[in-house]
């Protein structure tokens with residue numbers, strides 16, 4: 001197998017202290033150590049730059065049918081995934097490779113048939129899991145089943161792995177994106193992602209005429225190089241051996257791990273292998289370890305321009321490792337033989353009574369084995385490297401010893417602190433123990449006391465029970481006698497009860513009868529009283545009614561009469577009024593028709609207030625003129641056929657005279673003075689007769705008026721009387737009402753009494769019932785007793 005091309009690159013992530021490293025072209029100096037790489041990418045290097053340097057040659061190769069491997073090595077967080085898959089909107093090497101492949105395929109396609117396939121899987125604890133196969137029932141989860149590696153014609157392949165043919169870059173990116181997204185879903189613990197190797201395989205097959213070629217690029221995001229997981233350590237170790245073998249053209253030992261088995265197929269033919277180491281200089285240890293791993297490789301370009309990586313110290317390293325193992329074995333053997341010899345010597349010394357100085361024996365006389373070791377060690381040709389390694393190891397050892405010392409100090413301090421804490425705790429435990437003992441004692445005492453008390457109580461209960469038992473035994477012994485006496489007592493009781501019952505029944509029936517009689521008597525009496533009272537009331541009412549009706553009839557007749565007269569007078573009054581109104585309204589304004597007005601009943605001269613119309617009309621027509629002192633009215637004589645006037649001192653009567661009024665009134669109003677009688681004597685005589693008649697009439701009228709006054713008074717009296725009668729009637733009504741109330745009360749009483757009577761009857765029934773029940777009980781008891789006695 002010819003030596004193959006392996007390229008080592010380094011990518012440096014930022015550091016807190018840039019002073020600890022420096023980059024000089026292909027040399028990376030870190031803490032005074034120098035490491036050589038094909039290219040070094042600083043933190044300023046872009047993803048595109050890295051692609052140009054690492055990715056592009058790989059794409060060139062696979063387009064020519066040469067396989068390629070790209071390994072990303074480094075500790076967790078160093079940036080492996082970032083370089084391969086990108087992040088934060090930055091495409092990684094994988095995307096850029098695919099983009100380039102598709103671009104080139106597009107150019108080649110008119111001439112060639114190009115087929116691009118993609119597969120992805122991860123190796124977790126030496127188990128392969130497909131990253132493109134989803135669960136049939138859940139499109140958001142991968143099928144976790146483990147895939148097996150199989151061989152066909154000497155070529156290893158993964159059985160059942162999903163290989164997707166890709167027609168466009170978009171599809172490819174989508175598959176990668178989905179794989180990446182879903183890969184994170186199943187396990188939320190992000191750390192676990194750094195414990196698996198993730199592999200992407202792109203195969204580009206080309207066919208032109210009958211010539212076909214295919215190149216596969218395998219991109220591996222290796223697990224955390226600092227992991228302690230045995231499977232990861234094994235894989236990395238085997239990978240390193242593989243790389244070494246590749247350099248030297250040895251048969252690649254691909255059987256050591258799953259990853260190397262998978263990579264073996266690529267390596268068998270021409271293959272360009274690129275390893276991109278990642279260091280995060282902020283972490284000293286991981287950075288150093290990664291650099292140490294890379295240091296196992298030393299690259300140089302040969303004269304012909306072809307590149308090869310030669311492991312300069314590989315042979316020495318292998319030998320050193322072997323020798324170291326031998327040294328360990330020999331040391332072990334020495335120790336064992338020394339122990340055996342020491343034991344033998346000591347035993348021998350004891351037998352002969354001599355104390356053997358073992359140190360003197362072994363110190364001055366080193367064994368053959370030691371010499372042989374020295375010879376071996378001296379014979380190692382790679383001493384220089386071992387020394388440098390030793391130096392590094394010493395430095396590390398020193399550091400470690402410092403750390404160890406610090407740790408020891410810390411441990412001592414801790415021990416002291418712990419000792420004091422333990423002491424305090426012990427003291428506490430002691431006091432707690434004492435307290436527990438005290439408490440125990442107290443509890444025991446209490447329990448003892450309680451037990452004593454309880455036993456005493458139980459003892460007393462026992463005694464009392466014993467006494468009771470004795471008593472009961474005595475009772476049992478006397479039981480037949482007592483039962484006999486009880487039976488006789490019971491019989492007596494039954495007889496007595498029978499007697500008592502009959503007596504009680506008699507008494508009750510008597511009482512009941514008495515009660516009933518009393519009730520009926522009372523009710524009868526009350527009824528009689530009420531009837532009598534009602535009768536007398538009725539009689540009184542009848543007498544009163546008849547009296548009232550007679551009285552009222554009489555009074556009514558009288559009132560009627562008076563009313564008639566009053567109506568007559570009133571009508572007259574109305575006539576007068578009407579006449580005056582007519583005069584006033586000028587119904588007689590032609591002045592030709594004489595009108596005779598007969599004034600019957602004007603006891604006083606027409607007053608302005610009483611006869612406003614008459615007064616007004618007389619005044620306006622000049623019939624009346626006011627006297628000087630306004631005490632009487634003078635009537636103009638020209639208007640009358642005859643003047644009938646009589647004056648007293650301060651009064652005026654123009655009554656019971658008929659006079660004529662002519663309209664329109666004379667132009668000249670002649671004032672008539674009552675004392676000046678200028679008329680003729682005959683006429684005066686006639687007037688006197690008339691006056692007498694009128695006076696008689698007036699007297700009659702006066703009589704009537706007096707009568708009417710009397711009648712009025714009588715009417716008032718009747719009214720008063722009717723009021724009184726009404727009052728009396730009301731009182732009578734009250735009386736009847738109260739009597740009715742009394743009757744109702746009595747009825748209620750009667751009802752109560754009948755209720756009580758019913759109650760008594762019920763009581764009686766109950767007593768009879770209980771009597772029957774008692775009899776049943778007594779009979780059953782009797783039967784029991786008889787049985788017992790028998």
Ligand SMILES: Nc1ncnc2c1ncn2[C@@H]1O[C@H](COP(=O)(O)OP(=O)(O)OP(=O)(O)O)[C@@H](O)[C@H]1O
Pocket residue numbers: 013043074075076077078079080081082083087088193194222223224278
């Ligand atoms: N050169 C860089 N520039 C910017 N960001 C970076 C760089 N390298 C790494 N990162 C960021 O650091 C974080 C860790 O990086 P990444 O996941 O690539 O590390 P890793 O080596 O793959 O770790 P693991 O092995 O744990 O998966 C990511 O968020 C990534 O975006």
